[in-house]
Amino acid sequence: MSLGDTRENPLKLVRVNSLSVLVQEEIERMILSGEIATGEWLNESSLAQRFGLSRGPVREAFRALGESGLVRIVKNQGVFVREVSVVEADQIYDLREALDELVGRKVAATATRDQIKILHELLDEMDTATGANDVTRYHTLNLRFHDLLVESTANAKLIITYRRLIKELHLFRLRGLAQFGGLRNSNEEHRMIVKAIELKDAETAGRALKAHVVKSRDRMHKAYGVNAAD
DSSP, X not given: OOHHHHHHOHHHHHHHHXXXXXXXXXXXXXXXXXXXXXXXXXXXXXXXXXXXXXXXXXXXXXXXXXXXXXXXXXXXXXXXXOOOOHHHHHHHHHHHHHHHXXXXXXXXXXOXXXXXXXXXXXXXXXXXXXXXXXXXXXXXXXXXXXXXXXHTTTOHHHHHHHXXXXXXXXXXXXXXXXXXXXXXXXXXXXXHHHHHHHTTOHHHHHHHXXXXXXXXXXXXXXXXXXXXXX
16 A cells, blocks of 8 residues: 555555554464464465455554564565574563562552452363363463453553563463473462452562562473573
8 A cells, every 4th residue: 555545545544554453463363372383484465365355454464563572574584473582581581570570569459359250260260271281271361360460450551561571471481381280380379369469468469470470480491491590
């Protein structure tokens, strides 16, 4: 679409932008669910055909996904699902330790009964997934659990920053959960967090969420054969 096209028909620009957001959300879902693997090349033409669209909205979606850190755009080669190194993951975990402690403190002070009820429902669903050893289902619920926590802070900047970090870590966390009793241990930690939130104990909730991140990092290290001293 040219600039002239949008000047003549501004509704066309709105339509393309709206479609690109929908395409972005669907590709993001495919990446986070593992349907599209890390390092995989994203075929613009094939995706446009799959969605029944022109290439324009897909191209715009790629740009947005690149800005969010989920894909990398390589000149003359194409678009690839980003692979996060262990070093990068560690850097993200450093940030998450501080952010999660803040999230815990804020949520303990602001969480409503309805929000706490949903957290308990997610805990029960994660227990069911653990019993079935359904790592993919647990991972999806785990993402929802943490997203609800950060959303409950009602801090827009914190929510945006946190969600980006979580997306970048998704595959590392998936492998860490799949090994060494990760599902069971992870949900036990979740229950401690929710208990502190119910008691409106901001300090304990903050400490519990930070400890959860530390243990999640440890699980990631074990899954990737990284020693603590490395």
